[in-house]
Amino acid sequence: MPHKAVIVDHAKCNGCRICELFCSRKHEGKVLPRASRIRILPYFPGIEVALVCYQCDKPPCVKICPNGAIVRDEKTKAILIREELCTGCEACIETCPASTIFMHPIKNIAIKCDLCSGDPECVKRCPEGAIEYEMTPFDARRPPEEIASDLVRKLLTHEK
């Protein structure tokens, strides 16, 4: 079933990482980009790829978690990590095809986008309007390297 997720237009992203700051502020009460649930990866020669969970229809992370710590929220359809059950084994991080689950920089838990209970902070803060909270028609779970090479082709060369 299609559902809403945080969708990024990578070509519009300017790499300012204001989304990271406000995400970590909202979730941790502190400005700490490495605790953000959305991450901006810079790629040569000057493009960015935003990593944020697509809330897949058939999420491999839910399946692989040995502790049943990853569950889908009924209301928002967000895939949530229940902190108290997470042991930091990183199985979900390894299995995520889009690299959108991260280790917390201080606590021994995995973290990911929880859609801010249906009101995503990053969407409101992006100065480029590159981040939207909209219906996603497909499991767009491609690895960042692939997105980056597509972007380079699309933006920087004549190749189709």
Place this chain on the structure above:
Amino acid sequence: MGEGFAGKILNIDLSESKITSETLDVHEVEEYIGGKGYAAKLLWERTPADFDPLGPENIVIFATGPLTGTLCPSTRMCIVTKSPLTGIFNDSYVGGHFGHELKFAGYDVLIIGGRAEKPVYLWIDDENIEIQNADWLWGKDTFETEEKIKGKYADRTIRVACIGPAGERLVRYALVNTDLYRQAARGGIGAVMGSKNLKAIAVRGNVPIEMKDPEKFEQLALEAYEAIKHSENLYTMKRWGTSRSVIVSNDQCLYPTRNHQEATFGGAENLSGESMERKLWIKRRACFNCPIHCGHLSVVRSSDYKGTIVEGVEYETTAMLGSDCGVDNLAAVAHANMLCDKLGLDTISAGATIAWAMECYERRLLTNKDTNGLKLSFGNHKAMNRIIVKIAKREGLGDLLAEGVRRSSEKIGKGSEKFAMHVKGLELPGWGIRAAPSMGLAYATADRGGCHQRAWPIAYELGSRTPYGKSIERYSPEGVAFATKYDQDLVAALYSLVACDFATGAIGTGQYINLLNAATGWNYSPERFIETGERIWNLTRVFNMRAGTQKEDDTLPPRIFEEPLPSGIARGRKLPRENFEKMIREYYEVRGWDLETGMPTYEKLRKLRLDGIVKQMGDYVY
């Protein structure tokens, strides 16, 4: 640990391979705010009175400020050292992401001294610090170096500051490159890193910065975002970046052309932001936490320069590698820009030095034999791009030009010193003087030599009111001294936060002070803030005098005094020497500096509580 700071200074002695960290003395920092101010104090205290900038005694200080790495938008870091180009204090600034990452790794300041025996790079991963072999990086350009380090640690979020081949070969205006296209470019800090055999610094940080009053700070930071969002002035900066200034500058006779022989350029339209928007730009790029996003990624899709990809072209580069070299081919300028970033050269000094060489070539002071057959005439963009590579490699004529315009002209002689456009060895940037003489005073007195970022009184000559409400009449020396002093002091304080030039107008000094106080718990007033800027300015002056600067060095290239502008609205204008002398005399007066020597008087230093430092100066000056 103090609020607003990460709390530590990281010391690296490359001679001894020694890594130590010390607790930041926040009370000591308070007198200098951080950034520029605190780094100036550290440079003063931790270097001997007389030393070679390219020797192991020199130190490179990477200094963040109390607002770096916070929710406050648009902050930067500064890198301070003794410049191999000028032989005096040098502070160069860079946005990007490196400084913020350094602070998240737990260090407000990184100090690198000594000299490694073999090429090394520094890896900072929070508290795990390693000095690593860099044989595999030596010789690589800046882009490749950054990519290779990110590849080695399999982490694209690592931040890298590195030098290119120009830094390795000690080109005196070699830069430090970060985030591919963000540079601490001026004054040759890359050569200092090269002299230490330090190829790169890579950093990853995981520690949040604590605020004294987090709620208040957040509220103020959110107000700063709003101010930037609604600023009318910043609309053009957001859309066109610094290249918004090309046409205005050209119309006002401020656009250096053919080595400052003129100040209007027929090809300015080609180099304008509008032209770049049409032909080159594909997306915007921003520094860490910056809603101004002034940068643009440019792609050249046709012509001989097809395949060029670079961020820019910034205004200064359009002037120095464009009009000042007589080049109106935008793709060629973009390509030259990319070469400079990649090879690690400051586009301003490179452009100015090449423009000087072109004038020498046209006047037959440099011959085809000197240039190895290269026709180095104004407008020859192919020759310009070729000579850039030669400078970075120190090949042929490039070896001479790698010394910068002051040393090059001293070597060539034959009157070429008269059109060597520098102050204290730092090549003048892209703003002419004869159509806005107040800028002459700003250049002549800037602490790092010919620099446009310490005061920019051009704005007042073009009609803006000074911060204290007075206006300055165009071409008149009246009131320029105080306005310049005021700007210099204010900027020194703002650069200690470390604020970015483009945000300061929208956020405002008062709001910055509120942010500073909320972050640190200090009690700065506007008066104390500007007085601290004055303290910093006097400290860098004392440093420079100790390093050999004399009052006579506070001057401008003879061309500015002697040759009237040939065209444009300021046609016929030069800067009359008596006007300059009046400005400089008044400047010493408002500064409280000795009119005979240009030194800060003892009373002035005592009033600024720099007398502790005066004692340390011992025999050197007093």
